[in-house]
Amino acid sequence: MTNAQSSSIEPFAMVIFGGAGDLAQRKLFPALYTLHRSGFLPENFSVLGVGRSPRETKEYRQFLRKAVMQYARIKVEDENDWSAFAERFDYLPVDVNDASSYKELAITVANQEKQFSLPGNRLFYLAVAPELFGTVAENLKAGGLTEKENGWKRLVIEKPFGRDYQSAKSLQAQINGSFPEDEVYRIDHYLGKEMVQNIEMLRFANSLFENLWNNRYISNVQITAAETVGVENRASYYDHAGALRDMVQNHILQLLMMVAMEPPSRLKPEAIHDEKVKVLRSLRRYDEEDVDRYIIRGQYTGGLMDGKEVPSYVAEENVPADSVNETFVAGKLYIDNFRWSGVPFYIRTGKRMDEKSTEVVIQFRDVPKNLYFNKDNDLGPNLLVIKINPEEGLALQINAKKPGVANQVVPIVMDFCNNCGVDTPEAYESLIRDALEGDRTFFTHWEEVSLAWKFIDPIRRAWDKDGGENLATYEAGSQGPKESDALLNRDGFQWYSPYHPMDKSVIHGQEINE
CATH class of the missing domain: 3.30.360.10 (Dihydrodipicolinate Reductase; domain 2)
Structure with missing residues (x-):
């Protein structure tokens, strides 16, 4: 590895909804790889991409590699280091509107945590259409993924948050049913x-x-x-x-x-x-x-x-x-x-x-x-x-x-x-x-x-x-x-x-x- 820092981030499992989408490709994957190369990520972590279409793990990691090579500030130089990074990524097709499919999601995340000795810290990143924010938050709770037996749980949301005050207020109430305000991270990239x-x-x-x-x-x-x-x-x-x-x-x-x-x-x-x-x-x-x-x-x-x-x-x-x-x-x-x-x-x-x-x-x-x-x-x-x-x-x-x-x-x-x-x-x-x-x-x-x-x-x-x-x-x-x-x-x-x-x-x- 070429890490230049010692990480202060605890081991974590990250779930990216929209994990095969444009935002993941252009921004999220390059950012994660650059953080890894800069030494800010811990040795132990996992990333699970969630999307609608089926993808094999090998195919998903090739998608990851292409995104990093095209958009990341730091390019791949050491193949052994790349392999150690890429093996932390996996993919699962999920119908985000179907609450029952979150049971398989919960099992997959738990298996990743066991495989990489993770303590239960979970970051859910919603790189999906805004109208799905509330649905995903509710289904995460219904599927048991937000149960706080150990570790922290956080929800990252892209803009826009509502179309006006009333719609934003309704969305806030829906999300707060699963994630209290101090667990919600609304991104404004500015x-x-x-x-x-x-x-x-x-x-x-x-x-x-x-x-x-x-x-x-x-x-x-x-x-x-x-x-x-x-x-x-x-x-x-x-x-x-x-x-x-x-x-x-x-x-x-x-x-x-x-x-x-x-x-x-x-x-x-x-x-x-x-x-x-x-x-x-x-x-x-x-x-x-x-x-x-x-x-x-x-x-x-x-x-x-x-x-x-x-x-x-x-x-x-x-x-x-x-x-x-x-x-x-x-x-x-x-x-x-x-x-x-x-x-x-x-x-x-x-x-x-x-x-x-x-x-x-x-x-x-x-x-x-x-x-x-x-x-x-x-x-x-x-x-x-x-x-x-x-x-x-x-x-x-x-x-x-x-x-x-x-x-x-x-x-x-x-x-x-x-x-x-x-x-x-x-x-x-x-x-x-x-x-x-x-x-x-x-x-x-x-x-x-x-x-x-x-x-x-x-x-x-x-x-x-x-x-x-x-x-x-x-x-x-x-x-x-x-x-x-x-x-x-x-x-x-x-x-x-x-x-x-x-x-x-x-x-x-x-x-x-x-």
Whole structure:
């Protein structure tokens, strides 16, 4: 083995529902192998893939190998080590809707635990359609797989968790019948990203930033999650979800909470969770009649991307020609507490944008006008940019004297790249490891889910009532509809994400914390 760490994870049995699906292939298997090679997995563990179609064990392990070779950060180098890893994987066809089939599942898991001397710790990962979450949870209990004679039991769930507050509440009650809240791990993969997790350290480990992190010094906050891809093969889901449910309710609001939360009383999941919930409780909710003043929705039309024609959303495969589903959302949000009162949080997410970028931009207040170094009132703003994806890092834009020119002020940028020349962990590596260790810090709690839906539901209802009357359009390959720009322009601001330095000729510091 090439393990570089000593594992703090107890031996476990993992059951992956959807164990032959796309998520398992692209994310879960590569993450498990990388954790193994990095030394984070214990010597003893087992993984059982569950799916609808029959597969032989040998065939399943070949599927595992292909997934690792194609998607993992670390490739197979030692065949003996690979064999030791792969022999822990097996497969069982199960009809997840048939409670009686879980008896065979329970026997198979028990046999694996006996074979590999496992103590009874079980992680159930639901990489299946959301409508099956409750059914699987209930059948796991009915089949005796959640009986806590020894070891821990945990349930990992992908998004989305419900379609609105009422459906989420019903699902929560159904799941809690088998798994109490402290055993439920709701994955939001944004929370596994290195720079999202770094927001806490940036804020609370640096008095420079924390002392300025309030409405006295910050004029606005911008959160952007832009994608260049279209709906691709997700039309059946996406046309019923839209950008509001697919991105804003979870990813965008999670980023907002991480930026806006108060310092936790201690670095414990419960304390961090409490502060995040306080943000959502302070988030101003909009009545249905106010939605169009603060929230913009759009849908992409055809356009050019990388020199190629791409179709409009309604011309995509499996999308109805009369669909008014939104592929873009922008909004102006307010957090009504002492720290953030009056500071607009601008959010933006969309498909078929001109550049892939997930960033948080903190714009600080301008210096007073008409001072000798600002006599023309043209100084650029001070910006702190947290770059999350695809580049990871920080950029701090400040003003300084231009070398060799008397009294001319130019913006300079100190730029730190977190993943330049460094192979940083994938989000699923971090989150699977946390779930196995029992650390719920970067998983979504029920209170966060419920409060997020309570914010989203009035917006969704307003849009459903007016049909497509206020649906803006934007050309594929652009930065979104003009209405999105107007949302900021009327407040005297502009979008800075995707962030590019104002002056390409200025000094760029590299890895300033070396």
